[in-house]
Amino acid sequence: MNPETFSGDTVIDAVSAVFMVVGALMSLGAAIGLLRFPDLMSRMHAATKPQVLGLFLLLCAVGLQMRTWWVWPVLVVAWIFQLLTVPVSAHMVGRAGYRTKHLHPELLSADELEAVVQQAAGERGFNVDGEPRRD
Amino acid sequence: MMPIVLAVTAVILSLAAGGAIIRIARGPSLLDRVLATDVLLAILGAALCIDMAVNRHLNNLMLLVAISIIGFVGSVTVARFVADRRRHPHES
Numbered sequence: 164m165n166p167e168t169f170s171g172d173t174v175i176d177a178v179s180a181v182f183m184v185v186g187a188l189m190s191l192g193a194a195i196g197l198l199r200f201p202d203l204m205s206r207m208h209a210a211t212k213p214q215v216l217g218l219f220l221l222l223c224a225v226g227l228q229m230r231t232w233w234v235w236p237v238l239v240v241a242w243i244f245q246l247l248t249v250p251v252s253a254h255m256v257g258r259a260g261y262r263t264k265h266l267h268p269e270l271l272s273a274d275e276l277e278a279v280v281q282q283a284a285g286e287r288g289f290n291v292d293g294e295p296r297r298d
Numbered sequence: 299m300m301p302i303v304l305a306v307t308a309v310i311l312s313l314a315a316g317g318a319i320i321r322i323a324r325g326p327s328l329l330d331r332v333l334a335t336d337v338l339l340a341i342l343g344a345a346l347c348i349d350m351a352v353n354r355h356l357n358n359l360m361l362l363v364a365i366s367i368i369g370f371v372g373s374v375t376v377a378r379f380v381a382d383r384r385r386h387p388h389e390s
Contacts, residue, residue: 180303183348187307187314190341194317197337203329206321210333213314213340221347228351237356241363248370252336255377260329263380 179227182220189217203265207253214249218242304352311348315341332376339369 189212196209222238260266261276268274318341321334343365346358 176299179351180299183303183307183351184310186344187310187348190314190337190344191310191317193337193340194314194321197321197334198317203327203333206330206333210337210340213337213344217340217344218347221344221351224351225347225356228354229356234356237359241359241366244363245366248366252370252373252377255374256329256333259377259380263327263329265327265329 175227175230179224182224182227186213186217186220186224189213189220193217202267202270203260204257205270207257207260211249211253214245218245300352304348307348311341311345328376328380332373336369336373339365 193209193211193213196212197206200206200209219242222242226235226238315338318334318338322331322338325331325334343362346362346365350356350358
């Protein structure tokens with residue numbers, strides 16, 4: 164590209180192209196993480212990449228390509244909606260995974276829930292695996 | 299430049315969708331499958347976004363929001379009613 168045709172349009176196109184490719188690479192990273200990580204918790208870590216940062220980059224690419232201002236609030240609403248729903252579903256999946264023991268305890272560096280669970284189980288007369296205590 | 303970007307992202311997203319589908323098929327537990335389905339929905343949303351950006355329209359925006367609602371409701375429902383059916387816990 165020579166200096167005469169080097170305009171703001173080209174710059175915006177290039178930036179949005181980079182955003183699109185990086186946003187797509189987030190999805191690829193999530194897929195690789197899903198295939199290679201050992202248990203549910205680490206797979207959940209990989210799965211959040213396209214849901215938040217990938218969607219942010221791609222919505223930015225859409226906004227840059229549309230070349231208008233009124234589209235940005237709509238895109239922000241779409242992204243905020245995703246930000247509101249993703250943590251809730253991740254929390255539910257993580258809690259269900261902890262309860263059904265889909266985790267490798269030796270891989271955790273800290274398990275803050277274990278003491279609470281043991282205390283609650285002791286108060287209600289169950290051991291940690293949910294069976295009635297015999298002592 | 300846009301056709302090149304479209305081709306590159308199409309290849310990347312196809313590989314990502316293949317990986318997610320492999321995890322859905324293989325996934326040892328139900329929660330792994332739910333998680334991989336969420337990722338597959340995110341990849342679908344990414345494809346819709348790229349279609350909007352390359353062709354410069356906004357027709358898919360409501361579909362994008364609907365996809366995030368579907369992913370939310372689906373994973374919350376399955377996580378609420380999941381039970382442990384494995385013989386040996388901690389087998390991943």
